[in-house]
Amino acid sequence: MTDGYHAHRVHSLGGVSPYASFAVILIGFLVMVGWIFDIEVFKSGLPGLVAMNPVTAFAFILAGASLWLLGTKQADAWARRLGRACATVVFLIGLLKIGGYLFGLEIGFDQVLFREELRSQGVYPPNRIAPNTALSIFLLGSALLLLDWETPRRGHRPAHYLTLLAAVVSFLAITGYVYGVKPFYGVTSYIPMALNTAAGFIVLSVGVLFAHPDRGLMAVVTSHRPGGVMVRRLLPTMTGVLLLVGWLRLAGQREGLYETALGTALLVVVNIILLGILVWTSAKVLDRKEIERQQAEETLRRSEEKYRTLFDSVDVGVCTIEVLFDGNDKPVDYRFLEINPSFEKQTGIQNARGRRMREIAPLHEEHWFEIYGKIALTGVPARFENQAAQLHRWYDVYAFRIGEPQERKVAIHFNDITERKQAEAARSKLNTQLEAANKELEAFSYSVSHDLRAPLRHIDGFSQILLEDYGAKLDEGGQKHLQRVRGASQQMAQLIDDMLNLSRITRAEMHRGAVDLSRMAEEVAEALKKTQPERKVEIRIEQGLKAEGDERLLRVMLNNLLGNAWKYTGKRSQARIEFGRANHDSRTAYFIRDNGAGFEMTYVQKLFGAFQRLHSEMEFPGTGIGLATVKRIIHRHGGQIWAEGAVDKGATFYFTL
């Protein structure tokens, strides 16, 4: 923020320079106009004072133009050349005139312009460029020529010193005018520096100094540090105050209010008081700035401490590295700059700070260096999981570039995920084994389905042939036995089919979706009724029972449960079957209830086992696979099934999904 203000101040002060150039051009121009139309005020600034020499006015116009051309940042080469040419002319005017004075030569080029008017002035000495004016022109001309030159080591700007010198000379002249001290503005027997000339030089000096407000001497003036504050506060105020107090003291003495001793004493006292106030207020400002700075420092320290604590105590391993490259920008190694305590815990590396990775783990995988090198070069952060074989670990890593791009620094956050990776590997191995087992099972049931049935078919077929072709040779008993052989083989075929169905249901892929159980139950019931239209069965189905699940499997389940209810009520004259919903341990349970043969609760455990039956084949036919199938379907849906019943009191099957 401070830097922002600073930049802003430098920028706005830099804006002073063009205004100064215009002001200087205007002064020169007004004097020219004054000479042309003989307007006294234009020529001298105040009536009765010495007028500015037209050549000086010309020099002002050139110097102003030069400053404007050279001071603009986006000036092109031609503008710069023109600016330097103007500065050279100014420099030469000053040089020639000073040379003339030094060697006693009368160089009259300052008499060329407005020759007649200069003569008709009738004042002695004739209007020329005064020596101090010539010196100032020379100094400022040089300063303009050297405007952009800076000593390489310490950053001095000679132009600033030359300008200050010219400003002092002109300031002397102004002070002279204000206090009425002639030697200050006029060197003995020569024509004095005109007041507007002196003012013009001051303006031009300011313009030159502010052409580069952040360089050389001016760097201190525009600085945001206490030094800059001091200069900006004290310098202008002090100058003004001292000038004013001095003038008041003189004016008072001229009025006869006091004589020299008292006047001087008064001057000193007033000066001490005013300067004292000035110093005190400045000191106060500096003090306040210092307090602000300390507060900012404290805030910074606290924030630093906070993040340091975070860095030191997080469970995540954190480090910063400097990636080291070979001549072809290929990353070859990296050096640890900072590490947090978790780093050691997660890597097992002691005292990594300052050491190189290749030195710690020479076999560290190439891809680590490649990834960090890429981040350091491109600045694109990366998240990845990677193995560090020499550390016997796996890591989950997030890395991003920090600092300046050329520093090639990367910050790394990482977590040891070795355990997870091992678990994943174990799980994947198990999965593979499971898949193999499933494949085997599939091949097995395929083979069963093809090969186990064929002999049964042959048994049945040839028994039938025996009965047909040789039936006459067998007695009734023999024929009955053959019929039993056929019945047994057909039953075994049924068993094989049921077994295959059960295994298919276990392996079938689940396709979950919304299922309307009520409607499904109605369809199943309709189908059952068609198998035995003569039976009178009252079937009640609760409406609106919906569930999530595999439609095909749920249909198999309802087929079995309702089919059982149908079968075991077969001996009831008033058969009743009910499908509905009940609450069970705050979960929705569905139930299918019948008033059929029921079962003994003692054997409830056997109910859902494959090929387990609680009734004889004679009583109720079946293979004992239906409820085993139902149970598997329910389990595959993550639900439960249980049953209640009593002999001849019917049975109720509950299930959840």
Next chain:
Amino acid sequence: MQEKIIVLVEDNPNDEALTLRALRKNNVANKVVVARDGAQALDVLLGQGRPPQQDGGQVSLVLLDLKLPKVDGLEVLKKLREDPKTKLLPIVVLTSSKEEQDMIQSYSRGANSYIRKPVDFAQFIEAVRQLGLYWLVLNETPLQGV
């Protein structure tokens, strides 16, 4: 009119005997050529061995088992459908299983029908009766393959 020949592809002699008996029981008098494995079936049907037209007959129906030695039934089916001579020949898969994958693959390779042999021999005879009636009497096929 040429005689309609049935080709029975069946490796099991029991099944062969039962199938032939079932055909006879249903008074199907057509000539039956038996191939005992997949390779033989291809030989018989694609004319690499005995051409199908031999003895003045024309193969009109193939009864194909799936589990066969050498070349299995599905492969035989594929080869037959790829060959212009047998591309349109009626082929009925007659096998033990009702595995879904068997049915899907048979139909997608161009089987005209898929029949599972029932264990009950009486039912089997009935199945063969309907099959013979349908494919040899009711069903019409173009005379010369393609």
